[in-house]
Amino acid sequence: MRSGRRRRGGVVLQVPGLYGPRQPLPLRAHPLPGESTGSFVNRLAHANGLGLADFLQRVGQGVGSSSGDAARVEKYPQYTEMYVNQAGLEYLAVLAGAPAAVLQRALPGLAPRHRLPGDGDAVWKWPWQPSEGHLVRCCTRCAEVRGVREPAWWLVSDSWRVCARHQLWCDDSRTEPQGGLSLKELPEVVAAHLERARLKRQFGRSGEELFADAFQVAADWWRSMPMVLRWVHRAWACGLEDRSIRVMPLVVYPEAAQLAQLMLQFEQSDVRDRDACGRWLGKAEALMESWDLDVQAGRGPLLDWLHRHRAPSDAEAQPAARTRRVRLPLAPGHSRLASPTGTLEARSGLS
Incomplete structure (x- = not known):
């Protein structure tokens, strides 16, 4: 009889149809x-004095070419991810x-959406x-x-993330400093x-998409004129090369935020005719x-954005849609997003 157990509220429960571990490891690692x-699994294994290969034997059977090389996977957690x-x-x-x-x-x-197929035996995969x-x-x-003292890794949409609490810029760079770049x-x-974060909190996905548009425009500006002094100075303040791809999202972030506020004003405007576009x-x-x-040099991306947003949708033209704006009413250009996930630039309707 196939059986396993699931722990709930301090009690180990039987899970019908499941072979495998029947109780937790002695020491916990909180995600x-x-x-x-992959980062969590590494920490859980290390907390219990296990090598990754020994730990993975308890999780099921590995599939894929890289999954059999646990020693190499354990050595490079910054490159690999685990799926089950x-x-x-x-x-x-x-x-x-x-x-x-x-x-x-x-x-x-x-x-x-990341779940591996198969309802039978437990399997895992660890692509590079x-x-x-x-x-x-x-x-x-x-x-x-x-309480985490060893290196840990986020899995995020972009190749970078800001920790506002500790004023750090964290990214996927494999070089020092790995503790993050100070933004003080x-x-x-x-x-x-x-x-x-405010735009996303206030308008949900619409706010995130609008910021993605602003970020895409600012990124285009940087690519065509990377030596603008304010961007160079920000790169230097973090000890980065001013023309490196790594530095681009960091240095254009403030301009993208201000441009997003201006775009928001246009999106919420009741009039988007030729004159309104000219004023904006x-x-x-x-x-x-x-x-x-x-x-x-930088007018092109702005004109592209205006072209996609110059006319309001039918819903926006109705008086009832203007009296209460619980969510941001975006123009038709936003219906052509490349992806609801992915990087900021991928989520922009301009990409």
Whole structure:
């Protein structure tokens, strides 16, 4: 008879149809919010004095070419991510001493869309790069607050993430410093991140998509004129090369946030005719001039955005839709998003 057990509220329960571990490992490792499955599994194994190969024997059978090389996977957690099928998820939950639902809420790599196929034996796979997203080094201070002393990795959409609490820029760089780049000399970057969070909190996905548009425009500006002094100075403040691809999202973040606010004004306007577009473009170009950007070189992305948003949708034209704006009424251009997930630039309707 196939059987296993699931722990719930301190009690180990039988799970019909499941072979495998029947009780948690002696020592627990609590998952960090947004942590990669591979990072969590490594920490759980290490906490119990196990090598990764020994731990994985308890989770099921590995599939795929890289899955058989546990020693190499353990050596490079910054490159690899672990995926499991349903039975593998149950095994991992038993070993971790936590319900599968709790692990899924904390570890994005365990989301249903990443589940390996197969309802039979437990299997796991460890490809050399995530099927979606980027492995970004966790803020060391956030990890330490939760009792984590060894390196841990987030699985996030972008190749970078801001920790506003500790004023750190964390990214997927494999070079030093791995503890994050200090933003103490760049409070405008932290403020930009908070503005992005505000838009998402206030308008949901629509707010995130609008910020993605602004970020895409700012990224295009950087690619055509990377030596703008304010961007160079921000790069230097973090000890980075001013023309490196790594530095781009960091240095343009503040301008993207301010442009997003201007775009928001246009999106919420009841009039988007030719004259309104001209007035908005004038405001955007005035911002560019205040940032010492070449207006002629940077007008193209703004015109592209206006072209997609110049006319309101039918729903916006109705008086009832204007009286109460619980969510941001976006123009038709936003219906052509490349992806609801992915990087900021991928989520922009301009990409």
